[in-house]
Amino acid sequence: MKKMIICIFIFWGIAGCSQQEDVIPSFPQIDNPLDREDKLKSTIKEATDFEEIIITIENEIEILRLSTNGERYNGWIKKSYENGKLGYLFHSQNGIQDGLYTAWYRNGKKMVERIWKNGMRDGPFKLWTEAGVLVSRGFNRNNLRHGLFEEFYAAGKIKSKVEYSKGGIQTFLRWKPDGTRCPDTLVKDGTGLVFHYKEDGTVDSNESYLDGKHDYGYPSDIIETSLNAEDEDSNPIDLNTSQAEVSEDEIPVNE
Numbered sequence: 001m002k003k004m005i006i007c008i009f010i011f012w013g014i015a016g017c018s019q020q021e022d023v024i025p026s027f028p029q030i031d032n033p034l035d036r037e038d039k040l041k042s043t044i045k046e047a048t049d050f051e052e053i054i055i056t057i058e059n060e061i062e063i064l065r066l067s068t069n070g071e072r073y074n075g076w077i078k079k080s081y082e083n084g085k086l087g088y089l090f091h092s093q094n095g096i097q098d099g100l101y102t103a104w105y106r107n108g109k110k111m112v113e114r115i116w117k118n119g120m121r122d123g124p125f126k127l128w129t130e131a132g133v134l135v136s137r138g139f140n141r142n143n144l145r146h147g148l149f150e151e152f153y154a155a156g157k158i159k160s161k162v163e164y165s166k167g168g169i170q171t172f173l174r175w176k177p178d179g180t181r182c183p184d185t186l187v188k189d190g191t192g193l194v195f196h197y198k199e200d201g202t203v204d205s206n207e208s209y210l211d212g213k214h215d216y217g218y219p220s221d222i223i224e225t226s227l228n229a230e231d232e233d234s235n236p237i238d239l240n241t242s243q244a245e246v247s248e249d250e251i252p253v254n255e
Contacts, residue, residue: 192209
């Protein structure tokens with residue numbers, strides 16, 4: 001009898017471990033009040049143009065000030081494309097970016113939503129293609145990816161589910177474009193191998209991770225496909241240019 005009980009506990013332990021490997025928490029929705037047309041119009045009306053803002057650095061935090069008097073700015077900040085279409089909107093509290101940042105493409109489709117707290121990316125974010133297809137969504141903490149990250153193929157099927165801890169990859173699950181799970185991709189405790197697929201289902205490349213960091217192979221496309229509205233110098237892009245794709249891992253001013 002004792003042997004039977006021990007066997008049952010061992011079985012439960014093994015089953016629990018195998019299930020736990022695939023358990024990734026659910027993803028909460030971002031409540032964006034700017035999705036309501038009346039709220040968007042009123043926010044645009046009250047927002048200050050980014051050209052009227054100057055940036056200073058204090059304790060490694062970027063401070064947003066009015067160019068007219070140098071005072072820390074409170075309220076919404078906006079920037080538009082040369083055709084008048086809205087580029088982005090974000091909020092400043094006592095000169096520090098805080099709250100929801102939203103950017104749009106020239107065609108009016110949403111580009112990115114991201115939560116900021118006290119001048120740092122902290123909270124959920126979502127990114128879309130210019131066609132309006134969700135590319136990825138995840139979480140940040142203190143300007144680093146932390147928690148669940150999901151990536152999607154152009155057809156909308158799940159591509160990757162990744163768990164981050166303070167910017168380092170802990171687990172990585174990959175699906176093929178046809179929706180089947182990739183049997184060769186496995187990252188556990190920050191170490192393992194990831195395969196990348198083309199849209200036709202053939203293998204494009206692979207890479208490895210060691211202790212949560214990229215080890216060898218092509219850089220992960222979960223970085224390359226991320227979109228935001230900043231340039232490599234962490235400044236808002238000139239929306240009169242064609243620049244629109246940069247790494248989501250860059251530390252932006254407004255993004």
